[in-house]
Amino acid sequence: MIQLPFLRENKELIKERYAKRQLDAASTIDQILSLDDQRRSTQQEMDDQLAEANKMAKKIGDLFKSGNAAEGNQLREKSKGLKDSANALKESLRKIEEEQIELLYQLPNIPQDKVPAGKSDTDNEIIYTEGIPANFDHEALPHWELANKYGLIDFETGVKITGAGFPLYQGKGARLQRALINFFLDEAEKAGYQEVIPPHLVNEASGIGTGQLPDKEGQMYHVTEDELYLIPTAEVPITNIYRDEIVKAESFPIKKCGYTPCFRREAGSYGKDVRGLNRLHQFDKVEIVQITHPKESGKALEGMIEHVKGLLQKLGLHYRIALLCGGDLGFAAAITYDFEVFSAAQEKWLEVSSVSNFETYQANRLKLRFKNEAGKTELAHTLNGSALALPRILAAILENNQTADGITIPEVLVPYTGFDKI
RNA sequence: GGAGAAAUGGCAGAGCGGUCGAAUGCACUGGUCUUGAAAACCAGCGUACCGCAAGGUACCGGGGGUUCGAAUCCCUCUUUCUCCGCCA
Known part of the structure; x- marks a missing residue:
């Protein structure tokens, strides 16, 4: 606010x-x-x-x-x-x-000066690209066919158990999923983020605190019986740790990370973009959150960008970074960088991370403050980023690393999977 | 789910319907003393809103009520603890 x-x-x-x-x-x-x-x-x-x-x-x-x-x-x-x-x-x-x-x-956050004006994602500025598209000497299959071929994900059974958008990972698919979670968490801890396992349901006050409510009411699963919401991202419970708090300035920067499943209704987004893992109602994500002194948030954002870059590099993925234009910017964000990986068989860019600085927008709703040098209470800055969202990473790994007779596991993941090939 | 008890400042813990934004202790900050530190002593030490300021107002878990006046009495909700039931 x-x-x-x-x-x-x-x-x-x-x-x-x-x-x-x-x-x-x-x-x-x-x-x-x-x-x-x-x-x-x-x-x-x-x-x-x-x-x-x-x-x-x-x-x-x-x-x-x-x-x-x-x-x-x-x-x-x-x-x-x-x-x-x-x-x-x-x-x-x-x-x-x-x-x-x-x-x-009703007023969204004020975009930073460097945010480009624009209507939609076509006006975003691509500021960085790394890697090259994979080159295949065989037919490149989309990840949902690979997942089916190697028995990694059973979409149909997910539909039976729950509905569309709730995949059932199994065998090496499940193991690879868990490997990615552990890899991302370990990397975050190495970067100084403290791991938390937060509740997966939140109350209304928490939803308001981070800006999901009342704005994005329809995007969250709502448990009306108990007035609780399933989290659409770990950002909500993790940032709300500090709701109504006056933190000590010495504790800055506060750095937390956490793995949670994320639940999104994705109301109104049906069509061909929802194939396979591209858009799900439930997905896994490791989130990094920082709470900083207002003067330090710019630097913190840079650090988070570097962290996410490092993850994608280590996984050997072809990716790019977009500076979102005003029209594509989230409601509560002052500036956002999106990370997109190239999915070689679908031949399109998939968003896998969104790193944002909310400045005082969330803090004002959260009443998240600190005592400044003059002894006055002042709003802190909040930031968060996906590091990373799993399904599209998995999709890209499957598609980009496919060979005629299997899928090569990125080297950094092998200690986590216990196998180097599917 | 049933029965009972409780909720006060960073923590601990007083508080008779008026003099209570709230005793006291600890913690914290500044000062005196000391070569330095500790101890001791002195002072300060919640949040928000209005106001140029002086100052005013609100807040003792949340909401409502009684009263000229509520931290204190009443109702209600929430949370915590104890006991019973159910259960991973």
């Missing part, structure tokens, strides 16, 4: 930056600011009345204590309705604040 004082003072800059997102929020912003004026004057008035009532109450107490009951009773009669008007003001203040926060929730 945008910080209100910042909005007050930088409304022109914000409108300008929103243009990168193809967003015209002028009327929302003006509404928020006019509500803010109302809010402040209403509170001032209410505070004055409460102060008056407090003063009277104190006086009455003193009168009774000094035995002056007659005057006390008299004053008490006078005080009777005093709080009523304050209560009325309190009610209208509550309404104003509610309305204001609802509008504030």
Whole structure:
């Protein structure tokens, strides 16, 4: 959520930056600011009345204590309705604040200056490419055919058990999956991230904290019986560790990583892109999260990018990095880099990681603060990135590493799989 | 799921309906003392909103109520602990 004082003072800059997102929020912003004026004057008035009532109450107490009951009773009669008007003001203040926060929730994060303006992913800037597409002297099969051919994944049985988008990994397929998880976690720990295993269901407050609610309500599986949501990413529970916390500045940067399954309804995204592992309702992911001093978040983002690059390099995958344009930028992000691996048989780029700096946007919702050098509480910055999302990595490994008679396992994974070929 | 007890500042732990934003201890920060450190002593030490400021307001798990006045009384929800039941 945008910080209100910042909005007050930088409304022109914000409108300008929103243009990168193809967003015209002028009327929302003006509404928020006019509500803010109302809010402040209403509170001032209410505070004055409460102060008056407090003063009277104190006086009455003193009168009774000094035995002056007659005057006390008299004053008490006078005080009777005093709080009523304050209560009325309190009610209208509550309404104003509610309305204001609802509008504030509608404002996405402010894109950083270097974020390119643009409508959709075609306006993203490819800033880095590594590797070359695999070259085959045989027919290249898409991963779902390879998975079937070698008995790695049983999509049909997944459909029987649950439905489409819930694959059943088995045998070497399951083992390879587990190998990737362990590899990613080990690499993250080497990079200084502390591993956590968070809950896989979260409450509403956590969803609001990281920005999934109320914005992306329909994307999460909702357990209505208990008002809980299945996590769409480990970002939600891990970042929410620090909701309503004032952390010590010395603890920066806070670095956490965690493996979790991720659940996404993917409502409205049916079509040919959903074949095989390309788009699932349940998938595995290792996430890295950082909480930093505002001055350090840029550097932290660089570090996370380097980390993800290292993973893809070690796996020997052909990949590229895109700086997302404003129109493709997530709601809560100020800047995002997407990592895409080339899937050699499908001949297309698959997004496998998204690394973002949220600056104070999430922190403001989370009330995640620290004490700065001047001893004042200040919002921290939050960042996260996939390191990595498994299914598309698996798809790329299967497709890129296929030979006429099997699939070669990347060397770094062999200690984890226990086999070097499928 | 049933019965009971509890929830107060970073932690521990007081708190009679008015003088309580809240005793006290520990921790922490600054100072005095010391060659240095420790000890001792002095001072400071929650969060948010409004205000240029002085100051004001709110918050003692959440919400509501009684009252001129609530940390203190009542209702409700949540959480924790103990006991019973069920169960991986």
